[in-house]
Amino acid sequence: MTGYARVPAAEIVSVALDDFTALYHRASGITHLVTSPVPELLDVLEEAPLGLGEIAARLAAVFEVEDEDALAVRLDELVAAGLVVRT
Amino acid sequence: MTMMVAGPAVRHSFAVRIGPVGFRVGSDWRTPIAALETLYADYPAPADDVPDFSVRLFARRPWRRFVRPAVMIGGDYVLPEAAPLPLAQGLLAAEMGMNLQMALGQRRYLLLHASAVERDGRALLMTGMSGAGKSTLAALLGRRGWRLMGDEFALIDPETGLVHAFPRLVSLKNAAIGVVERAIPDARFGPLMRATPKGDIRHLVPAAEAIARMEEPARPALILFPRYGFEPAERPVAPSEVFVRLTQASTNYTALGEPGFAALTRLVETLPARAIDYPDAESAIAQVERLWAAL
Amino acid sequence: MGRAVRYDGDLLARALRDPASTGSLDAGGWTALIGIARAEQLAGTLAHRLEGVAMPGAVARIMVDARASAAQGRIAALWEAEMARRVLAPLDCPVVLLKGTAFAAAGLSAGVGRSIGDLDILVPRDRIDAVEAALLGAGWEWVKPDPYDDAYYRRWMHELPPLIHRERDRMIDVHHTILPLTARITPDAAALIADSVALGNGLRMLSPADMLVHAAAHLFADGDLAGGMRNLWDIHCLIEQFGTDGLAERASHHGLEAEVHRAARLAHALYDTAIPEAWRTRHRADALYRRRLTARDGWGRPTRPLLRQGFYLRSHWLRMPPAMLARHLWTKWRKGYRPV
Numbered sequence: 100m101t102g103y104a105r106v107p108a109a110e111i112v113s114v115a116l117d118d119f120t121a122l123y124h125r126a127s128g129i130t131h132l133v134t135s136p137v138p139e140l141l142d143v144l145e146e147a148p149l150g151l152g153e154i155a156a157r158l159a160a161v162f163e164v165e166d167e168d169a170l171a172v173r174l175d176e177l178v179a180a181g182l183v184v185r186t
Numbered sequence: 187m188t189m190m191v192a193g194p195a196v197r198h199s200f201a202v203r204i205g206p207v208g209f210r211v212g213s214d215w216r217t218p219i220a221a222l223e224t225l226y227a228d229y230p231a232p233a234d235d236v237p238d239f240s241v242r243l244f245a246r247r248p249w250r251r252f253v254r255p256a257v258m259i260g261g262d263y264v265l266p267e268a269a270p271l272p273l274a275q276g277l278l279a280a281e282m283g284m285n286l287q288m289a290l291g292q293r294r295y296l297l298l299h300a301s302a303v304e305r306d307g308r309a310l311l312m313t314g315m316s317g318a319g320k321s322t323l324a325a326l327l328g329r330r331g332w333r334l335m336g337d338e339f340a341l342i343d344p345e346t347g348l349v350h351a352f353p354r355l356v357s358l359k360n361a362a363i364g365v366v367e368r369a370i371p372d373a374r375f376g377p378l379m380r381a382t383p384k385g386d387i388r389h390l391v392p393a394a395e396a397i398a399r400m401e402e403p404a405r406p407a408l409i410l411f412p413r414y415g416f417e418p419a420e421r422p423v424a425p426s427e428v429f430v431r432l433t434q435a436s437t438n439y440t441a442l443g444e445p446g447f448a449a450l451t452r453l454v455e456t457l458p459a460r461a462i463d464y465p466d467a468e469s470a471i472a473q474v475e476r477l478w479a480a481l
Numbered sequence: 482m483g484r485a486v487r488y489d490g491d492l493l494a495r496a497l498r499d500p501a502s503t504g505s506l507d508a509g510g511w512t513a514l515i516g517i518a519r520a521e522q523l524a525g526t527l528a529h530r531l532e533g534v535a536m537p538g539a540v541a542r543i544m545v546d547a548r549a550s551a552a553q554g555r556i557a558a559l560w561e562a563e564m565a566r567r568v569l570a571p572l573d574c575p576v577v578l579l580k581g582t583a584f585a586a587a588g589l590s591a592g593v594g595r596s597i598g599d600l601d602i603l604v605p606r607d608r609i610d611a612v613e614a615a616l617l618g619a620g621w622e623w624v625k626p627d628p629y630d631d632a633y634y635r636r637w638m639h640e641l642p643p644l645i646h647r648e649r650d651r652m653i654d655v656h657h658t659i660l661p662l663t664a665r666i667t668p669d670a671a672a673l674i675a676d677s678v679a680l681g682n683g684l685r686m687l688s689p690a691d692m693l694v695h696a697a698a699h700l701f702a703d704g705d706l707a708g709g710m711r712n713l714w715d716i717h718c719l720i721e722q723f724g725t726d727g728l729a730e731r732a733s734h735h736g737l738e739a740e741v742h743r744a745a746r747l748a749h750a751l752y753d754t755a756i757p758e759a760w761r762t763r764h765r766a767d768a769l770y771r772r773r774l775t776a777r778d779g780w781g782r783p784t785r786p787l788l789r790q791g792f793y794l795r796s797h798w799l800r801m802p803p804a805m806l807a808r809h810l811w812t813k814w815r816k817g818y819r820p821v
Contacts, residue, residue: 112444114451119426123447127560128440128553129649130433130447132426179620179648181564195487196780208539210512212780234537235508240516242780262519262781293546443553 102148102186103174105141111182113138127181136162140173141182148186196242201232205341205352205400206295207288208232211280213243214251218276225277225355225376225389228397239263239291241283243276259283263290275379278387281357288339288352289437295341295350296442296449299435300409302335302349303327308407309349310478311340311457313435319414322362323470325390329370330471334396335404344445347452348403353396355389363388365467408481409459412470416463420473423459488513489784490710490775494751496527497714500534511540513779520781521710525551525594551594558582558597561651565600566683568619572611576684577603577677579656579695583686584715591718595711599643599652603687605674606657613641613655621646621653659695668698668735689723690731697744698737709774710751716744717752725757747771 177183196212300313301324328334376389464470528547584592658670732741
């Protein structure tokens with residue numbers, strides 16, 4: 100089963116600007132300007148991999164998750180950005 | 187020291203300090219150096235006589251010193267695609283070379299492509315697209331109760347958050363030349379260079395106070411995004427938009443890493459930001475004074 | 482003296498091998514040293530070597546900046562390696578980091594302050610298509626579709642045409658050996674990979690002896706000595722850190738014994754590298770190499786054009802049989818490219 104893990108929290112400096120949040124990723128030196136649901140998503144992820152169902156369930160406490168496919172697309176974007184590791 | 191160096195020595199050279207940054211310019215020709223000596227006459231030498239950056243103006247082939255002389259721009263940091271300029275524009279080549287060193291090599295300060303003026307120890311930053319009038323506004327404000335800190339680059343110290351002055355020669359382009367010549371008739375100007383790659387260019391020597399006090403940093407207090415050629419208008423700019431615009435206005439944000447991020451987010455979180463549209467310089471100055479008074 | 486002093490790369494070599502020697506520099510000397518170090522891509526290395534040495538305040542500030550710049554460059558380089566690792570991990574094929582990235586990843590002294598450009602990796606030749614496909618599927622793309630260059634690379638070179646990542650704007654060079662297939666010398670690529678060392682993060686680096694062989698090959702056989710002072714500093718650090726035991730045998734196995742010996746002699750001459758007494762033989766050409774390596778003036782300008790041209794032609798001669806060389810140079814010149 101595919102699992103998703105976030106990079107260690109200490110690697111990310113986060114500054115909320117308005118609707119956007121600026122993330123500085125220490126391991127890469129790259130700045131990401133992100134909007135909801137990315138900060139929420141990073142909040143519910145852990146350094147140990149979680150399955151898609153578990154992530155959706157945790158996120159449901161914050162806002163409505165319409166479908167898991169859309170969630171997977173968002174997660175894969177974070178994988179490409181290097182902030183999330185897929186296992 | 188070891189001898190046997192092929193090739194001629196650097197023929198003419200000049201050294202100067204602008205704000206906290208020292209430069210030396212070496213040239214195959216005398217004329218650009220003579221122009222720099224005249225226009226930067228009141229500036230100090232680099233700290234400890236060791237410049238931060240070197241610029242070289244050179245002929246691509248030895249005979250091109252004399253035949254249709256074309257000035258190549260080199261230095262510590264270079265862009266391979268930088269095209270040569272005719273010798274009559276040698277001063278522009280020197281200025282472009284110095285700007286290039288800052289844009290590519292500056293690592294001590296977060297470099298913002300912005301003009302800056304100061305009053306009462308607090309700084310106003312103005313940034314925008316080319317042609318937005320930030321140089322013209324800075325030059326005019328610099329003669330009306332403000333201290334000119336720079337028309338091209340604002341240097342933010344990541345450790346203190348202060349802006350450092352970089353009052354190089356003010357580069358006036360096209361219509362701005364006439365506007366400033368009429369507004370400040372007693373100012374010192376460089377030669378008028380027509381039909382350069384950037385249009386007509388004329389350099390303005392900053393006011394004596396701007397040079398004398400160039401070592402004084404200031405606390406940033408307001409950031410403006412001016413836009414020339416529109417009816418007067420102003421709007422607040424959201425922090426995320428300020429953040430994006432400033433990263434785009436910085437050539438070394440990425441290279442600085444975390445200190446750059448910290449300096450930039452600090453500016454965004456602490457500075458009020460306004461976009462202003464203006465039809466002419468007088469209208470812009472009135473807008474600036476009103477916004478400043480309301481701080 | 483003062484004004485009349487003329488500097489060359491020896492100024493930098495001396496500062497690197499004996500940091501305290503900078504105590505005699507005046508402002509002009511420091512300025513020349515900084516200019517030459519920047520031109521040779523050694524500013525960060527120099528700044529680390531000179532840490533703790535007395536220097537004027539302006540120089541100290543420049544050195545702090547150079548160290549910070551190298552540190553940030555290191556972060557970006559290691560991240561690029563990590564992103565390649567994540568993409569190539571499913572292929573289950575050995576991925577060997579080369580040059581600067583390997584030095585940084587392994588914490589070697591050669592990596593301290595070193596500027597790092599592209600990411601260079603070595604993979605088995607029979608896996609190169611899979612590696613290429615995986616990279617193309619993960620955001621890397623060809624730098625420039627140039628039919629001549631592309632055909633040239635694929636037929637004759639020891640690497641894929643360079644790829645660049647479209648988001649991060651960083652290049653990767655995927656090698657399957659360390660010298661072009663046209664070179665008369667053909668190192669044992671399988672042995673390079675078989676004897677490589679795990680780095681602990683899933684990536685690998687060459688064995689110390691092979692790193693030295695590669696650095697020497699890179700210095701002489703696969704280049705025109707451009708940037709040679711930095712390559713030679715790599716060699717100096719590797720020898721200082723790992724010694725020379727077994728090095729000659731390994732170099733001989735790869736057919737690069739002469740190159741490794743010459744590199745060691747030059748490192749000894751420039752940087753006082755500790756090399757076996759028996760290796761310190763005299764060779765007429767060494768002086769020419771040395772003069773080519775240090776051909777910079779106090780403004781960082783390249784000097785000694787006759788030597789440069791000679792080494793450019795020579796380096797191609799080593800890589801390609803003569804007829805192919807003529808064709809290659811002609812194609813380059815027609816496109817407006819000139820050596821020097």
